[in-house]
Amino acid sequence: MQQHDAKRVAIIIEAIMESRLRQALETAGVTGYSVLPVLGGSGRSGAWSRDDTFTRGGGMVQVICIVRPDRLDELLDAAFSVVDSHIGVVTISDCKVLRAERF
Template sequence: MKTHQAKRVVITIEAIMQNRLTDTMEAAGVTGYSILPVLGGSGRSGSWSREGQIGRANGMVQVICIIKPERLDDLLDAAFKVVDKHIGVVTISDVEVLRAERF
């Protein structure tokens, strides 16, 4: 079966910034993404957990999208405008997909 190269971009950001990030991504032409809650982790500030949190203010989410390689720079430029001023991590991976027309 033929596969096609794509990029998987994962943006981990404060949950309260989720809508701003996805609005910016959509304005840059990204139409497909998934949003997952981040239950906890550890970073420069030490360990943290969503346990006991009532609101979204201190939580984190991951916004994940798969795009064609030629669209990567536009996505990163848009996302960086949001991530630059807030807690956030952006990772990029090479992936292969079936049905390239979906991306």
């Protein structure tokens, strides 16, 4: 089966910012993504848990997008328009997809 190069972008952001991030991505032409709850973690502000939602505004979510390499900069510009002024982490990794026409 033929494999095609793609980029996987994972964005961890405060749950209250999810709709703003999704809107920015859709405006940039990103038509597919998955949203997952983040159960907890540790970072610059220390350890936290999703159970600590009172002080964390509902916790964190991870938004995962897979795009063609030539669409990466547009996706990152959209993501950073939201993430840059809020708590968030953006990672990029290479991946392979089987049905390139879907990305």
